[in-house]
Ligand SMILES: O=C(CO)COP(=O)(O)O
């Protein structure tokens with residue numbers, strides 16, 4: 125992978141980060157984004173960076189062993205990202221946000237920890253699927269990587285309790301789209317709570333999964 129390809133990826137991360145931040149999908153310096161590189165290393169957003177104002181040149185580049193090659197110090201969730209990539213060779217990018225409605229669902233006492241949000245819409249099933257809850261850990265706890273490792277092989281998205289979503293995708297665009305779909309469905313779920321909404325049937329879910337397999 126040439127340096128100009130890597131720089132193009134850096135630019136893409138900054139553009140996507142700004143788009144997410146400008147639409148209020150994560151606040152302050154919360155959230156982080158990573159992209160897998162062809163050499164087995166990664167680009168990751170730096171710790172304490174605002175996703176709305178990323179300087180592409182300062183985005184952290186790590187080698188396959190997680191050592192910093194250039195850019196600023198990476199996100200404190202580095203181990204969370206690498207644990208997810210380890211289990212998902214098909215994934216090329218990961219997005220973690222503190223998107224409000226998803227975080228709200230992660231704080232509810234009665235969500236099903238194996239599947240936090242019911243299949244309300246087709247696009248939720250197509251982009252996210254079943255969403256497990258990861259027990260609460262302090263941000264940056266390497267134990268979060270261990271907790272996610274057991275789930276990430278079967279799930280492209282997980283919800284960190286009292287924290288927020290972590291979503292993998294084949295490409296950065298795919299990871300961003302899936303994160304957006306998750307946030308919108310979390311919003312719908314909260315809007316419909318107490319109204320006994322009609323979700324998709326198991327047959328409808330199975331048909332979507334057969335026609336639009338997730339990676
Ligand atoms: O969302 C965050 C922690 O979970 C933000 O942390 P970083 O600034 O280290 O990326």
Ligand SMILES: [Zn+2]
Nearest residue numbers: 154155263288
């Ligand atoms: Zn976070």
